[in-house]
Amino acid sequence: MAPDTNTIDAFVKLGKYLTDFCDKCYSNDPEVNQELKEIIARAGHHNGWFTEDNILFSLKQWGDLLTEENIKDWLDNYSFNKDSEPKTVGIIMAGNIPLVGFHDFLSVLLSGNKVLAKLSSNDKVLLPYLSNYLIEQEPSLADKIEFVDEKLENFDAVIATGSNNTSRYFEYYFGKKPNIIRKNRNSLAVLTGKESEEELKALGEDIFRYYGLGCRNVSKIFVPKNYDFDALFNALFHYKDIINQHKYANNYDYNKAVYLMSEFKILDNGFLILKEDEALTSPISALFYSFYDDESSLREKLQEMDEQIQCVVSGAAKENEVNFGDTQKPSLSDYADGVDTMEFLLNL
Template structure:
């Protein structure tokens, strides 16, 4: 059984629609779809982290991915052999960044199954609008997409994304069904001190995009002994205007006050706090760092922590490392937590 051609075509049309919409918005073209503009504005009112810039960035990434070639190349890696009844897949979505659950949504529909989605209260508007567009392109999808605020019932498998705390709840609730349950993860960068200004500026995109709220955002850097932070601060100055976002500024003021009152040694450039800390998870507006003496030993340490790490960013050519600036540009085959969602769905 191959993926449904009409469903693929609907996603290709969606990709073109999103690409055209973003191009018009970036060029201030008055013809950009006012309905989607209204949804983006309402999403921003509902969740102050969902600024127009960040929502458009997310939509543009999806527009770039949903082309016929990229979809076909991705799907060609799988064997769609079994003739089977569609299963209902419950998706419990996070709401930390715009459309964070959209990849699961795509996987379920292209695997021939039905979506039963429970949206996060932080991201309730964007996906229903996109689903409506898809149904207009391919009406048969209406019977395969359901959103619910109620308790999840009558499903065959679960994909749930949340924190380490909610994962325990998910495992208790959903453990008897086939499931993918995702916990907290963070991304790290390994610096050598030889990075160019442009590489460090690109690292700023990995740190600041979505205000650092995504699991693919860099929240921790590893630097050599005697690392000079001046070059990093100079490169990150490009992102200084982030402090004008009031929610980010509130976090910056609060965290800086806490660290100073606790007499922690910090480095501060007016919009980002650098703090030496072994933890991987830094609060909004802060970036943790640790020193290393030997990169091969550091790599072994990172391998041991792989279940806590989503991405490793560096200028290295090591397999699996991501280039500076690319953490928020995953491909269709970049699966959260390294678990192949499509394969999971095809084996049900």
């Protein structure tokens, strides 16, 4: 099976549709597509974390990625076997951020296989709408996309995204089939104290986008001994309005109360709590930090923790690292957990 040009064209049209829609939304153009506006509102009613701003951000990223040039550059890295039969691939999607399962959906269809998707209860609205748009552009996709509410059946392989707990359940049920099973991952930033205000402000995007719910969100920072947190707090003040989102505010109030009652030492600016903690996973509204002595030892330590880390943010942005502000802008070849989904699908 080779990449189907009609399927590629459908995704390219979807990309243009999303880009045009987002441009009109951001410019308050009255000609904006009201149907998709209503879908976004429905998704937000269904899940209070899915604000219009965050959904538009997700749609804009996909609009930017789904160009003919980007898709062909990505697919050119792979060998497609024209004679292989399409397989049915079950996708169990997470629902922590809008359209978090879209890359798997895209990969399965562009690899020439069929999607059998179980949506998260937190994100049931957006992907079916985009699927219907794709089918309007390329009717043959109707036979290649199916959404199910019950358990997955009659599939040849599975891609499942969840937590460390659900991964055990996934391995029990799906272990006998070819699979990609994803667990908890976190992202972190390495600061040197020499960052510019612009870089620290961009780091705020990595921390606060999607309220910190994504595995690509920075939940932990490593800072040198005697680091001055004032510069960081000053730069992050740009994001102070996040506290106006009631779900975020509830988490902030709760976590602050717990830390104060436990007499933990915290730094607090009214919308973000900084706490010294060895853990990589911080709760919503909190950012954990640890001190390091020298950067080379820290890099070795991070290498040992590789299986727990989704991405590392730094100003140097060494190989496999991400620049400040870019964690939520992965390319088509940035695979979750570093597992090449397309390669997996082509080898079924």
